[in-house]
Amino acid sequence: MKLIDVGYGNRINSDRIVAVIGAESAPAKRTVSAAKDRNAAIDATCGKKTKTVIIMDSGHVVMSAKEPSSIGIERS
Numbered sequence: 423m424k425l426i427d428v429g430y431g432n433r434i435n436s437d438r439i440v441a442v443i444g445a446e447s448a449p450a451k452r453t454v455s456a457a458k459d460r461n462a463a464i465d466a467t468c469g470k471k472t473k474t475v476i477i478m479d480s481g482h483v484v485m486s487a488k489e490p491s492s493i494g495i496e497r498s
Contacts, residue, residue, distance in 0.1 A: 428484060454485060466484055
């Protein structure tokens with residue numbers, strides 16, 4: 423298990439990540455809205471603007487204030 427930093431001291435398990443996408447697209451906004459409706463949204467922005475949406479294999483959606491390129495995920 424490798425934990426990656428998604429900003430402000432928040433960390434998630436990189437083995438459970440399905441996708442990392444920018445938050446400005448319409449599909450990303452719909453994904454976040456649907457996750458909020460089913461109580462599966464995790465806001466890790468600490469009040470800042472959401473720049474990255476991370477989709478987990480559990481169906482949870484993590485919102486981060488970090489840029490998508492700065493979320494360091496390495497697959498082996």
